[in-house]
Amino acid sequence: MSCVPQVAVATLLAVAGMHAAGWAQGHTAGVPTSPAAAEEAVEVRIRAVLASNSSKEFDTRLASMQRHFNTLFPYSSYRLVKEEQQRVPWGGKVAFDIPGGRYVIVMPREFKNNRVSMKVMVIEGARPIVDTAISLRNHGTFLVGGPRQPEGVLILSIGADTLP
Amino acid sequence: MTCREAITLLPLFFDGELDAHQMRAVALHSARCASCEVELRHMERVQTLVSESVVAALDDVDFAAFWRGIDDRLGAVRVSWWMQLLDRAGSSERRWLIQVPAYAAAAAIAAFALLMLTRAPQPTTQPDATQIASTDNAAVIDSLESNVEAVTVLNDPETRTTVLWVSDDSVGEEGVP
Numbered sequence: 519m520s521c522v523p524q525v526a527v528a529t530l531l532a533v534a535g536m537h538a539a540g541w542a543q544g545h546t547a548g549v550p551t552s553p554a555a556a557e558e559a560v561e562v563r564i565r566a567v568l569a570s571n572s573s574k575e576f577d578t579r580l581a582s583m584q585r586h587f588n589t590l591f592p593y594s595s596y597r598l599v600k601e602e603q604q605r606v607p608w609g610g611k612v613a614f615d616i617p618g619g620r621y622v623i624v625m626p627r628e629f630k631n632n633r634v635s636m637k638v639m640v641i642e643g644a645r646p647i648v649d650t651a652i653s654l655r656n657h658g659t660f661l662v663g664g665p666r667q668p669e670g671v672l673i674l675s676i677g678a679d680t681l682p
Numbered sequence: 683m684t685c686r687e688a689i690t691l692l693p694l695f696f697d698g699e700l701d702a703h704q705m706r707a708v709a710l711h712s713a714r715c716a717s718c719e720v721e722l723r724h725m726e727r728v729q730t731l732v733s734e735s736v737v738a739a740l741d742d743v744d745f746a747a748f749w750r751g752i753d754d755r756l757g758a759v760r761v762s763w764w765m766q767l768l769d770r771a772g773s774s775e776r777r778w779l780i781q782v783p784a785y786a787a788a789a790a791i792a793a794f795a796l797l798m799l800t801r802a803p804q805p806t807t808q809p810d811a812t813q814i815a816s817t818d819n820a821a822v823i824d825s826l827e828s829n830v831e832a833v834t835v836l837n838d839p840e841t842r843t844t845v846l847w848v849s850d851d852s853v854g855e856e857g858v859p
Contacts, residue, residue, distance in 0.1 A: 585841060586819075586838075586841045586843050589838060589840055589841050590836065590838055590841065590843065590845055633822070635824075640848075645829040645830075646827070646828065646829050647828055647829060647830045647833075647850065648826070648828055648833060648846055648848060649826070649827040649828065650824075650825060650826045650827070650846065651823070651824040651825045651826075652821040652822060652823050652824065652844075653821065653822045654821045654822075655819070655820070658818060658819045658820075658821070659819050659843075660819055660821040660844045660846070661843060661844070661845040661846070662845070662846045662847075662848065663845055663846070663848065664847045664848030664849055664850070665848055665850075666850070
């Protein structure tokens with residue numbers, strides 16, 4: 519009976535600690551702290567997905583894209599093989615290594631009418647297999663598919679989020 | 683420094699765009715390397731020819747007519763009401779006309795800045811799964827180039843998603859899904 523107040527105090531302290539940790543994470547995870555920083559940065563995220571017909575396994579980490587993949591592509595298995603996001607200033611450049619010795623270069627250019635304009639290059643060896651300038655709705659994602667892998671086909675999901 | 687390294691820096695060296703360290707390295711190399719020296723002389727010759735051509739072209743321009751045209755247009759320039767107001771406010775007895783709105787604007791900016799600085803921080807806007815699924819993912823493609831046999835653009839109205847599908851028979855046999 520006497521331990522009830524102690525449990526209550528411990529619970530309160532734990533809840534307070536979790537709130538503090540969450541607050542700290544929200545403030546140290548790169549959230550810009552000034553309006554100037556918010557205007558000058560964009561977060562580019564990329565996911566490399568290996569699609570094949572070798573099984574019927576769907577990676578649960580891709581749940582948000584399941585409907586898209588099932589509608590768009592004739593594959594039965596989708597596995598997330600790489601996920602990365604990087605912050606880049608407007609006018610800057612960011613590069614991502616993707617499977618198969620390829621890499622993706624993204625250069626966000628401007629944010630206008632809630633759309634992010636950016637240049638995207640997918641490079642395989644020394645040749646650009648895709649070199650495009652696109653504009654995408656903020657928080658949107660577009661897909662680049664087709665590069666062959668020994669186990670299937672690579673599908674890249676490339677998105678951009680203005681910060682905050 | 684090797685010739686291979688120097689040859690890429692020669693144009694920058696010639697234009698004086700290298701830092702002191704690189705400038706010295708290229709200068710030392712070209713002093714000892716006959717082929718790089720020849721390359722520098724070639725750049726000098728090209729610049730001389732370009733300069734002579736530009737000077738010759740400038741000689742043919744009739745600047746007298748050019749300035750006459752500008753002078754005519756200057757006469758037609760209207761002074762905006764704001765510039766007229768500033769001009770009037772320039773006299774000491776009417777200076778308050780411009781000072782009062784300026785102080786008001788400064789106070790408004792300061793109040794706004796204070797509000798922004800003291801506002802509670804907003805949470806990060808990482809899109810969750812629901813957001814991604816419901817976002818309009820249709821991209822507008824301004825330009826598209828590729829070094830492979832074919833790139834197909836798919837715009838799916840159901841998922842509102844744009845897909846660039848790379849088909850390259852040299853590395854695989856599967857085409858557009």
